[in-house]
Amino acid sequence: MKVLVTGVGGFIGAHVARRFLAAGHAVAGADDFSSGYRENVPPGVELVEGDLAEPGTITALPRDCELILHLAGQSSGEISFDDPVSDLRKNTVSTLNLIRYGIACGARRFVYASSMSCYGSVPDAPIAESSPCLPLSCYGVGKLAAEGYLRVYARQLPFVALRMFNVYGPGQDLSNLRQGMVSIYLAQALAAGRVQVKGSLDRFRDFIYIDDVVEAWWQAAFRAEAAGQAINVGTGRRTCVRELLEAMRPHVPGMDWYVEGSTPGDQSGIYADGRQLGEQLGMTRFVPLSEGLARFAGWARAQSA
Ligand SMILES: NC(=O)c1ccc[n+]([C@@H]2O[C@H](COP(=O)([O-])OP(=O)(O)OC[C@H]3O[C@@H](n4cnc5c(N)ncnc54)[C@H](O)[C@@H]3O)[C@@H](O)[C@H]2O)c1
DSSP states (O other), X not given: OEEEEETTTSHHHHHHHHHHHHTTOEEEXXXXXXXXXXXXXXTTOEEEESOTTSHHHHXXXXXXXXXXXXXXXXXXXXXXXXXXXHHHIIIIIHHHHHHHHHHHHTOXXXXXXXXXGGTBSOOSXXXXXXXXXXXXXXXXXXXXXXHHHHHHTTTTSOEEEEEXXXXXXXXXXXXXXXXXXXXXXXXXXXXXXXXEXXXXXXXXXXXXXXHHHXXXXXXXXXXXXXXXXXXXXXXXXXEXXXXXXXXXXXXXXXOEEEEOOOOTTOOSBOOBXXXXXHHHXXXXXXXXXXXXXXXXXXXXHHHHO
């Protein structure tokens, strides 16, 4: 089978592409390298370079992809406020273009990189997919709108929207200090021994290791029961920022932190209700945070060595 992986030069897209290549599938990739890197693109990927919001990039894509895994996008809530129109183009217009391309090519499924940012402010309880979606950032608005377009065209192109929570692990961009809570803290801890926490230490998140996320993408591509669903991709475990920093400490001895500033559109706390992930994608066991952090910190140290 031929698979199109967009955002193939990015953190999650490169991992997902490697999984499909390893299973023997042909992989085409697309990326404009606005935040990703050419060197991330796994060998063997047939690459189309360009912004998927531009019709010219869509025209250059191969026409024989059966599966579309759409991970390209501007991936930071904070950055979405710098230029909201650009965020809308990069995340939502690109998705609409790709849906229409998928229909024209007769693709059999479209899996979309949605986000927990769709939910906005939520109570301190596991958040199910049926919860109201009232995003707080321009990024979240764009992700939710993209899900809306997928529903509009669902009869012509079956979809799965994966609402990923906080993904972390090797391959994450340690030079980007505006996306990825774990990678931002780890990068600062390794570089300076001191982490700036923008917002309360009592905020809480659901941190999911990259291998578990890749498994969710794999299952979402094939499982019949996932079609037409938005599915949370989180561990169901609530971890506050203070606990995250304490869990990082053994891997970066002597690290410290201070609280200063805030992030626009930040959610104060959110973690997943994982029942649908279990029922529809068969995932109930996850890499524990301590183990994931050990692997990530080991990789990060090797990068800087
Ligand atoms: N990392 C997370 O915790 C997380 C959580 C929820 C959702 N997501 C979503 O998952 C996807 C992948 O995230 P990531 O962490 O790998 O981010 P990333 O920035 O590492 O990867 C995104 C890739 O998409 C490319 N890109 C951006 N806009 C593009 C466009 N219009 N056309 C072509 N290429 C484009 C970038 O150059 C980059 O290589 C994103 O859509 C992001 O919004 C990520």
